[in-house]
Amino acid sequence: MVTIVDTVTSSASPLRPRHPEKANKPDTAILRKPSWIRVKAPGSPVYNETKKLIKEHGLVTVCEEAGCPNIGECWSQKHATMMIMGDTCTRACAFCNVKTGMPNPLDAQEPARVADAVAKLGLRHVVITSVDRDDLADGGAQHFVEVINAIRASAPGTTIEILTPDFLRKAGALEKVIEARPDVFNHNLETVPRRYLKIRPGARYFHSLRLLQRVKEVDPTIFTKSGIMVGLGEEREEVLQVMDDMRSADVDFITIGQYLQPTRKHAAVERFVTPDEFKSYERIARTKGFLQVSSSPLTRSSYHADDDFAELRETRAAKLNQ
Numbered sequence: 001m002v003t004i005v006d007t008v009t010s011s012a013s014p015l016r017p018r019h020p021e022k023a024n025k026p027d028t029a030i031l032r033k034p035s036w037i038r039v040k041a042p043g044s045p046v047y048n049e050t051k052k053l054i055k056e057h058g059l060v061t062v063c064e065e066a067g068c069p070n071i072g073e074c075w076s077q078k079h080a081t082m083m084i085m086g087d088t089c090t091r092a093c094a095f096c097n098v099k100t101g102m103p104n105p106l107d108a109q110e111p112a113r114v115a116d117a118v119a120k121l122g123l124r125h126v127v128i129t130s131v132d133r134d135d136l137a138d139g140g141a142q143h144f145v146e147v148i149n150a151i152r153a154s155a156p157g158t159t160i161e162i163l164t165p166d167f168l169r170k171a172g173a174l175e176k177v178i179e180a181r182p183d184v185f186n187h188n189l190e191t192v193p194r195r196y197l198k199i200r201p202g203a204r205y206f207h208s209l210r211l212l213q214r215v216k217e218v219d220p221t222i223f224t225k226s227g228i229m230v231g232l233g234e235e236r237e238e239v240l241q242v243m244d245d246m247r248s249a250d251v252d253f254i255t256i257g258q259y260l261q262p263t264r265k266h267a268a269v270e271r272f273v274t275p276d277e278f279k280s281y282e283r284i285a286r287t288k289g290f291l292q293v294s295s296s297p298l299t300r301s302s303y304h305a306d307d308d309f310a311e312l313r314e315t316r317a318a319k320l321n322q
Helices: 045-056 071-075 110-121 141-154 173-179 193-199 205-218 236-248 275-287 305-320
Strands: 082-084 125-130 159-163 184-186 223-230 253-258 292-295
Touching: 045 071, 045 110, 082 110, 082 141, 110 141, 125 141, 125 305, 141 159, 141 173, 159 305, 173 205, 184 305, 193 205, 193 236, 205 223, 205 236, 223 236, 223 305, 236 253, 236 275, 253 275, 275 292, 292 305
Parallel strands: 082 125, 125 159, 159 184, 184 223, 223 253, 253 292
Antiparallel strands: none
């Protein structure tokens, strides 16, 4: 069964659309998923342990909020991606399942709870992402810093990857986060420039590209990472141009995955890209100089992030020793 308009409850309203800005949009067609997209339903004992720990710590995960298809596999390995600063986003991207609206104030205790959960999960690598917080003067940059610092204190052996908003019109916010020195700085371009007005209307392609470039200018030792979805009506040549744009910004790691439509009110899947096409994108990306590439139908920003980070670090070390 396909959800047409998902609903959520809140203190202000007992029942409201999860995406009020999409509620009156016309329905879009849902394409039948091919065999290479289907995944097993979650439910292993370790998955349930991870779910319990997340709930006990009062945390939000992008795995749940964005409806990630890999949640069963990842949580069965205790790999949960924390989503900080609440569960409500101030943007209204056409592809995203995270609910939209006016967020609650920041929770000052959240960094400590995230750090405690990371320590208890025993993660060697953790990915921290967030909703967009255009309502905050710094876009939530200081909160990212506090989460990074708390994890360093509670789990000093854990490497930290952050997946940030674009900090659009938030002067000095990016530099504040860079100064906290995460191991990986990820910011997704999401799609090709031509599709931004339709798919990512609150963002600006070249601002996001410049953000990634700026990270390297300030601290070249930080790995940078970015990703796009395919199946949204882009052309192959446009994907290759995005690769070139990322390399011009010295991005180390690219992820390419299939867009999956959350509801009939979201942007439609134009087509399902075949596994062979994903392999072709991977080969081309490696020839363009990326240190690491993840390109497959089920690739997501944090999918296998721990193994990918280990390989990323080894690849750079090998290049430096040549």
